[in-house]
Amino acid sequence: MAEKTLNDLFLETLKDIYHAEKQIYRKLPKMAKNANSEELKNAFLTHRSETEGQIERLEQIFESLGKRAQGKPCEAMKGILEEGEEVIEDFGDSDALDAGLLAAAQTVEHYEISRYGTMKAWAKQLGMKDAEKLLDETLKEEIKTDQILSKLAESAMNPKAAAK
Ligand SMILES: [Fe+2]
Ligand SMILES: [Fe+2]
Structure with missing residues (x-):
């Protein structure tokens, strides 16, 4: 059996997150369309x-x-996005829908933060300076998105979902 290296692992994980991002890109319009709150849509x-x-x-x-x-194919992201679909199906006409969409979206962000954090560390270890910088830029966007979603959840969504 050929010896596999961290370089191989980096490439495999790059393929995984590439597939995951493309799935997310395709799913976000549906999540936006279903969200009740304008802020969440935006x-x-x-x-x-x-x-x-x-x-x-x-x-x-x-x-x-x-x-x-x-x-x-990123099976983890497929599963996370399927759960998001279930929320839309099961809570589609309820006031709890946005809270469910927020939860699904934050699960996506946390997966991405985990992946990009790992890949940035590997790029550093492998001396891939440009890749490290690119991965860091994306990591920062994912963290920022997660924070925006947390704020939306705290300020508006959860109290509304609980009120009914
Ligand atoms: Fe992303
Ligand atoms: Fe993201």
């Missing part, structure tokens, strides 16, 4: 355009490695 749409840039950063990293940008 947060989803803003993050969708950020996600476009994040996908481009990943493509730059593939390029720097001399590899074709290629996704590998």
Whole structure:
């Protein structure tokens, strides 16, 4: 069996997050469309355009490695997004819908924060300075998005969902 390296692991994980980001990019319009609150709609749409840039950063990293940008099905993200679908189906016409959408979106962000944190550390260890910088830029956007979602959840969503 050929010896695998951290470089191989980095590439495999890059494919995983590339696929995950593309799934998120496709799902965000539906989440925005279903959200009741205008603020939440806007947060989803803003993050969708950020996600476009994040996908481009990943493509730059593939390029720097001399590899074709290629996704590998991310089962974790598929499951997280399926749970988001369930929330829309089960709570679609309730006041608790936004709270459910927020929870699903924060699960997505936490997955991304975990992935980008790990990949940034690996890029550093592998001496991939440009990749490290690109991964850090995305990591910061994911953290910021998570904070925006937390604020929305605290200020408006949860009290409203609890009131009925
Ligand atoms: Fe992302
Ligand atoms: Fe994100």
